[in-house]
Amino acid sequence: MKSYKTIKKTGLSEDIIKKSRFICQVKRISSEEEGRNFISQIKKEHHKANHSCSAMIIGENGEIKRSSDDGEPSGTAGVPMLTVLEKQGLTNIVVVVTRYFGGIKLGAGGLIRAYAGSVAKALKEIGIVEIKELQGLAVELTYPQYQTFANFLESQGLQEVDPDFSVTVTTHLFLDKEAVQTTLEDLTDFYHGKVSVQEIGSKVVEVDLIPMNQSET
Template sequence: MEYKTIAKNGMDEQIIKKSRFICHLARVETEEDARDFIMQIKKEHYKANHNCSAFIIGEKSEIKRTSDDGEPSGTAGVPMLGVLENLELTNVVAVVTRYFGGTKLGAGGLIRAYASSVSQAVQAIGRIEIKEQQGIRLRLTYAQYQVFSTYLKNHSLNEVDPQFTTDVETEIFVNKEETHDILDDLTEFFQGKASIETSKRQEIEVPLI
């Protein structure tokens, strides 16, 4: 499972023509999680004029929902969703709370305000890519293990939890798409004389610039 999402939960605020726009972002995995978060923000900001929302759920962004929460139709939730889509984010919910400052923004102004609230919040919080890695387990002699560090350095890899008994058992994790090439490479490196097999998979978070 590989996808892009926000680095962490967080919020950002801006003032546009005396109205306060507060954007809360959260990582979620189900539609229920997203709706619970929206309700939480609505309770916290029950005095606000609007709590508009948008969320995307699923590795392939299968579930998308928006709410204008009283703003003119299409001026809040849809532009908020558009920002999340343009940034290719999923498993994320955005809630923009508006405290009206007395100056009407018009449809175009609202669209820009809600979109920029989400965009600015994502920029402040940061984005990551969730990548799946494949584990590779090795059983090596001590002589083989001594040269294994050279292989790790040359391939910018790190070992995990080596166990030293009669032999050395250790594990590395590689990007899923590189698994076949690394297995072939390790077999050649040890001239077919090491025990090498795939193990469990793990997910890692890679920061996006």
């Protein structure tokens, strides 16, 4: 599978801008239908709101993109929201920003900043992950060897998974496929050729990322 970035979890963020209440709700999705159902659900929950604008991107390559201004002036809500998602490189995500009008008009520029800023704020608060497939290695070590294994992990920036302590220690590493050969060579050098390593199945993991600095526009 190709790695891609998406939202960490379903969540929401609220903001008050010139007395208008903006509620941004975010959900990870796998299809356009799922995204539309989420948008409909939000509109029903906030049927008294003035607008519930939306944007979604779907597919590992972000091939499906949709946005809606939901009654706001054309180009002031849905597209700015979608642009935030694009700049972050996100996919398989839908965002809905619900606005309760507070009596003060924001103007086109103010609306763009408000809707884009609501999405950027939600992404920062909720978190972004990279979903990727990693190749597994099973490493068998003697107990004396295992005492120095932490030094190897630190030098490689790796973490072990599910060590099993029996007659010997069998532990596991998961890393990018491109790094497998180099890691095998480094392990062999570290233990002077006296180490047993086997490739095992791959594993899909989620790695926490820090959102890029995002302009409200």
